[in-house]
Amino acid sequence: MKNIKLIGPFRQILTMANLPEGGPIKDDSLELIENGGVLIQGEHILKVGTYKDLYLDAVQQGASIEEVEEETVLLPGLIDCHTHMCFGGSRHRDYSLRVAGVTYQEILQQGGGIHDTVQKTREASQEALSVMLHQRANRHLQDGITTCEVKSGYGLSVDAELKMLRSIQEVNSKHTLDMVSTCLAAHVCPKEFDDKQAYLQHIVQELLPKIQKEGLSDRVDIFVEEEAFNVEISREYLRQAKAMGFQLTLHADQFSTGGSRLAAELGALSADHLEASGEEEVKILAKSGVMPVVLPGASLGLGMHFAPARKILDWGGPLAISTDWNPGSGPMGDLLVQASLLGVYEKLSMAETLAGITARPAQALGLQDRGILQANKLADMVAFPCGDVREICYHQGKMKPVKVWKRGNEIHGKN
Numbered sequence: 532m533k534n535i536k537l538i539g540p541f542r543q544i545l546t547m548a549n550l551p552e553g554g555p556i557k558d559d560s561l562e563l564i565e566n567g568g569v570l571i572q573g574e575h576i577l578k579v580g581t582y583k584d585l586y587l588d589a590v591q592q593g594a595s596i597e598e599v600e601e602e603t604v605l606l607p608g609l610i611d612c613h614t615h616m617c618f619g620g621s622r623h624r625d626y627s628l629r630v631a632g633v634t635y636q637e638i639l640q641q642g643g644g645i646h647d648t649v650q651k652t653r654e655a656s657q658e659a660l661s662v663m664l665h666q667r668a669n670r671h672l673q674d675g676i677t678t679c680e681v682k683s684g685y686g687l688s689v690d691a692e693l694k695m696l697r698s699i700q701e702v703n704s705k706h707t708l709d710m711v712s713t714c715l716a717a718h719v720c721p722k723e724f725d726d727k728q729a730y731l732q733h734i735v736q737e738l739l740p741k742i743q744k745e746g747l748s749d750r751v752d753i754f755v756e757e758e759a760f761n762v763e764i765s766r767e768y769l770r771q772a773k774a775m776g777f778q779l780t781l782h783a784d785q786f787s788t789g790g791s792r793l794a795a796e797l798g799a800l801s802a803d804h805l806e807a808s809g810e811e812e813v814k815i816l817a818k819s820g821v822m823p824v825v826l827p828g829a830s831l832g833l834g835m836h837f838a839p840a841r842k843i844l845d846w847g848g849p850l851a852i853s854t855d856w857n858p859g860s861g862p863m864g865d866l867l868v869q870a871s872l873l874g875v876y877e878k879l880s881m882a883e884t885l886a887g888i889t890a891r892p893a894q895a896l897g898l899q900d901r902g903i904l905q906a907n908k909l910a911d912m913v914a915f916p917c918g919d920v921r922e923i924c925y926h927q928g929k930m931k932p933v934k935v936w937k938r939g940n941e942i943h944g945k946n
Contacts, residue, residue: 539568608677620651868928
């Protein structure tokens, strides 16, 4: 056997193995290996166990030793399963108006809002979008995020949406961080269309075939709200996209309900946002197999209540947590800060919080090869400078990783 190495010792390793399908997770129920190590071959994990036992295996197999001198706690690489990180321009003007009490409708009338970002993104070249996305990916990787989803949705035309998706593909091909692209051309109806249903048919007929031909994405998203696309026309669009072979995810229940039920009806991978979800919606999601994804960054950015994360778990559902990093409602983009604060307000155990940014978002993206530290999974790992896993959430995101490994290789600086 070749290209084998042992990494460790770590004061603790939280593997995220053997999670329940859904429901509450107690801190003491998680597999926690004291004084552990990870044996790796190439990009994948061979074995996780105590460093002492793995050291003997490593020596017998002629493996190299990558010694970790400082006291650290090891987790699976963090996963951000809902972002809008590819965009042009800034919405700092909108933010200053919003916190001063100006309504969103008034901001739109003053030339702000999503259409401002659409204009700036359309004006930006693919090269410029790629440079900005690369810089944001650098920050994410340094924060311990080894996989993230990136949506289009600020182009709202065939050419501009393709430009965004090509930019995402370009950066993904060059950057260490893995990106999963999603077509969100159905973000809102562009100004060029008076008929929302006609716009969605335009996407189906003119954009989605081109996306498939170029292999730019196999995922489709839609913003299900009356002001964007109502349930009825969203259903038809999603059915057509699914028939073409696209996986589905939905912006659901952010301001009103209906989207989560539609996600369950159509067998979507995930239903994201859920701030407006009530008990009935939570129950439906818990029975559906759809991953609930909550986005505390959007609540913080808009000054509104969090999604009912505690209720989702208590009714038997799983829970993924993501940043919603975008220029409008979620400009922070710091996954660990947002997850830690959500945990405080929604009374999540640390196990529930950490599962929500590792194993659960991997499920939301349909990725079976990461989010857990065990044999045959990708060696995506992140080490924090502490001796107790509880320290990570205790510092509410202020504690950052000291080491990040992507596919078995330690990452240093920018990528």
